[in-house]
Amino acid sequence: MIQNTPAPSAPRLIALDWGTSSQRAWLLGDGGRILDVRRPDFGLLGTTGDDPASRTRAYEAAFDEACGDWIVATPDLPAIACGMVGSAQGWREAGYLTTPTDLAIGADDLTTVPHPRGVLHLVPGLRVAPAADGTVAGDVMRGEETQIIGALGMLPRTDRPLTIVLPGTHTKWARVENRKIVSFATSMSGELYGLVIRHGILGRTATTAVRDDAAFERGLATGTSTPSRGLPAELFGARALVLDGLLDPGSLPDYVSGVIIADEIRHLLPQYTDENRILLCGNADLCRRYAAGLRVHGVAADIVAEEAAAQGLWRVALDAGLVDPAPSTNPEKESL
Amino acid sequence: MIQNTPAPSAPRLIALDWGTSSQRAWLLGDGGRILDVRRPDFGLLGTTGDDPASRTRAYEAAFDEACGDWIVATPDLPAIACGMVGSAQGWREAGYLTTPTDLAIGADDLTTVPHPRGVLHLVPGLRVAPAADGTVAGDVMRGEETQIIGALGMLPRTDRPLTIVLPGTHTKWARVENRKIVSFATSMSGELYGLVIRHGILGRTATTAVRDDAAFERGLATGTSTPSRGLPAELFGARALVLDGLLDPGSLPDYVSGVIIADEIRHLLPQYTDENRILLCGNADLCRRYAAGLRVHGVAADIVAEEAAAQGLWRVALDAGLVDPAPSTNPEKESL
Numbered sequence: 052m053i054q055n056t057p058a059p060s061a062p063r064l065i066a067l068d069w070g071t072s073s074q075r076a077w078l079l080g081d082g083g084r085i086l087d088v089r090r091p092d093f094g095l096l097g098t099t100g101d102d103p104a105s106r107t108r109a110y111e112a113a114f115d116e117a118c119g120d121w122i123v124a125t126p127d128l129p130a131i132a133c134g135m136v137g138s139a140q141g142w143r144e145a146g147y148l149t150t151p152t153d154l155a156i157g158a159d160d161l162t163t164v165p166h167p168r169g170v171l172h173l174v175p176g177l178r179v180a181p182a183a184d185g186t187v188a189g190d191v192m193r194g195e196e197t198q199i200i201g202a203l204g205m206l207p208r209t210d211r212p213l214t215i216v217l218p219g220t221h222t223k224w225a226r227v228e229n230r231k232i233v234s235f236a237t238s239m240s241g242e243l244y245g246l247v248i249r250h251g252i253l254g255r256t257a258t259t260a261v262r263d264d265a266a267f268e269r270g271l272a273t274g275t276s277t278p279s280r281g282l283p284a285e286l287f288g289a290r291a292l293v294l295d296g297l298l299d300p301g302s303l304p305d306y307v308s309g310v311i312i313a314d315e316i317r318h319l320l321p322q323y324t325d326e327n328r329i330l331l332c333g334n335a336d337l338c339r340r341y342a343a344g345l346r347v348h349g350v351a352a353d354i355v356a357e358e359a360a361a362q363g364l365w366r367v368a369l370d371a372g373l374v375d376p377a378p379s380t381n382p383e384k385e386s387l
Numbered sequence: 388m389i390q391n392t393p394a395p396s397a398p399r400l401i402a403l404d405w406g407t408s409s410q411r412a413w414l415l416g417d418g419g420r421i422l423d424v425r426r427p428d429f430g431l432l433g434t435t436g437d438d439p440a441s442r443t444r445a446y447e448a449a450f451d452e453a454c455g456d457w458i459v460a461t462p463d464l465p466a467i468a469c470g471m472v473g474s475a476q477g478w479r480e481a482g483y484l485t486t487p488t489d490l491a492i493g494a495d496d497l498t499t500v501p502h503p504r505g506v507l508h509l510v511p512g513l514r515v516a517p518a519a520d521g522t523v524a525g526d527v528m529r530g531e532e533t534q535i536i537g538a539l540g541m542l543p544r545t546d547r548p549l550t551i552v553l554p555g556t557h558t559k560w561a562r563v564e565n566r567k568i569v570s571f572a573t574s575m576s577g578e579l580y581g582l583v584i585r586h587g588i589l590g591r592t593a594t595t596a597v598r599d600d601a602a603f604e605r606g607l608a609t610g611t612s613t614p615s616r617g618l619p620a621e622l623f624g625a626r627a628l629v630l631d632g633l634l635d636p637g638s639l640p641d642y643v644s645g646v647i648i649a650d651e652i653r654h655l656l657p658q659y660t661d662e663n664r665i666l667l668c669g670n671a672d673l674c675r676r677y678a679a680g681l682r683v684h685g686v687a688a689d690i691v692a693e694e695a696a697a698q699g700l701w702r703v704a705l706d707a708g709l710v711d712p713a714p715s716t717n718p719e720k721e722s723l
Binding site: 178179180185188189190191236237238239240242243246247249250252273276278279280281282283284285286287290291292294295297311314315317318319321322 | 514515516517521524525526527557572573574575576578579582583585586587588608609612614615616617618619620621622623624626627628630631633647650651653654655657658
């Protein structure tokens with residue numbers, strides 16, 4: 052028997068970030084170490100059905116396709132999921148916790164949904180309750196709360212207040228104080244970018260997109276200029292630039308990206324922090340863009356890569372007692 | 388011979404407002420009086436082709452379908468068109484006049500395009516030249532210049548400065564001083580509304596839309612509230628309201644309409660006027676919405692219905708000498 056290589060960690064947890072348009076499935080070992088990852092290109096959209104029974108069957112099939120073999124290999128492996136799979140349109144409605152909410156989500160907060168090989172635990176979403184007088188707007192997140200928990204767990208523990216931004220289709224700005232998420236806001240900047248480039252007149256103006264960092268910086272400058280003419284006017288301005296020969300059609304998407312991100316930052320940054328440092332968590336290219344947009348305001352960014360969700364799911368599973376913090380005893384060793 | 392009824396005016400001009408997605412064709416008599424109107428539901432989109440020759444044939448066929456019988460009935464009837472038909476993607480590029488530009492567009496400014504039954508005159512578009520230092524954004528319009536000319540012609544003549552807003556897919560804000568269009572800006576608010584409702588997550592949140600004026604007013608209030616969280620955040624807020632049961636899904640489109648129009652007005656109104664009265668020209672329902680948005684800022688609106696384009700085309704044809712200002716001699720009378 053070969054005992055020279057370090058024994059691999061036994062699988063400890065199946066963790067899924069299951070959103071509307073994509074899914075990630077991680078097989079996690081000791082300490083949340085990623086043993087395997089799958090990124091199926093479908094999310095909830097592939098699992099909708101008209102009646103509840105067929106929807107349930109579709110979710111069971113999708114779950115089985117994502118990680119059924121992991122469960123077969125290690126029966127009784129706990130499984131946990133965050134994201135839109137827990138929405139009213141998902142597998143089962145997992146509810147919301149209302150801000151301010153502790154970063155430690157407990158066992159009572161999880162919703163369980165049975166499947167043929169066991170049970171899947173769903174992480175609740177987060178909501179901001181709207182103020183009756185209109186001074187606080189209501190908001191919701193589902194999946195990002197787990198990314199926030201994961202991102203904060205990857206930093207040295209601190210009790211200092213912190214603003215964290217998760218760029219994406221629906222970018223989240225969240226404020227963490229005293230280990231609680233105290234408030235957050237969503238900007239659908241990423242969705243708007245996709246809509247105007249894929250379905251709008253700017254998409255017809257653009258030719259094959261080329262990466263153009265200078266065009267992105269120009270867009271940032273336009274979206275930051277004072278007084279603002281408003282986002283829809285600055286977007287149309289991109290078309291005028293192309294017609295005037297002042298912007299290459301292939302560079303239009305990067306210019307528009309800069310305009311939209313700058314507009315978001317100019318509005319939400321002053322409402323979320325007066326510090327000169329924030330935390331960005333998400334896709335590397337998007338984080339780079341937001342970091343550039345923040346620099347315009349003299350704000351530096353720390354960036355956490357997007358595997359935060361896996362770490363967040365591990366953390367929630369620990370806090371909820373689904374997994375034991377102690378390392379697994381290696382089955383190979385036991386058999387010696 | 389019956390001579391008791393007033394003699395009908397003879398046709399004097401064929402006038403077309405030919406845009407990207409729709410077309411209007413008017414048969415105009417003395418003084419620009421509308422004798423007949425057609426509103427084919429297709430615009431340029433039905434007349435695109437890969438090669439110039441097939442595009443030309445498609446435009447000729449579309450023109451013939453719109454008004455060929457009018458020309459057959461009255462050969463040598465002059466024809467004039469404004470709108471995207473004069474764009475680079477249109478029948479023939481009709482160029483741009485650069486602001487500030489006189490409201491009287493002359494014969495030299497028109498572009499002619501031959502067709503099997505004669506010649507069609509195309510009205511040039513308008514452009515704002517961007518300032519090299521970035522203080523003035525470039526912009527373009529094509530078709531709205533003719534609506535502005537028509538709308539102003541329908542008002543008592545005045546030399547007072549005036550701000551005119553033409554709500555639509557690409558809403559135009561224009562400033563008229565000393566009978567010149569001195570500047571304008573475009574906000575793609577209408578396009579954004581269509582994109583988020585037709586293609587975005589808000590469209591999936593909405594059920595069958597119902598008219599809800601109270602929801603529209605709520606949207607206006609949100610889009611006017613200070614400090615603004617930015618348009619993409621206020622739009623996502625509509626989804627949160629629905630999830631919280633605070634907004635009926637069927638009322639979401641009117642709420643979103645209010646948010647978007649308020650955001651546009653809060654940005655562009657202070658840049659276009661400090662007067663308490665502006666002129667709105669366009670679709671009656673949209674003008675009603677903009678008038679409500681302007682009232683929030685204490686600004687009253689005069690509204691001109693959308694037939695302004697027909698009057699504008701008549702005015703341009705007069706200024707360019709395509710038609711004679713004197714009433715036609717009635718052919719029936721002549722035959723007596």
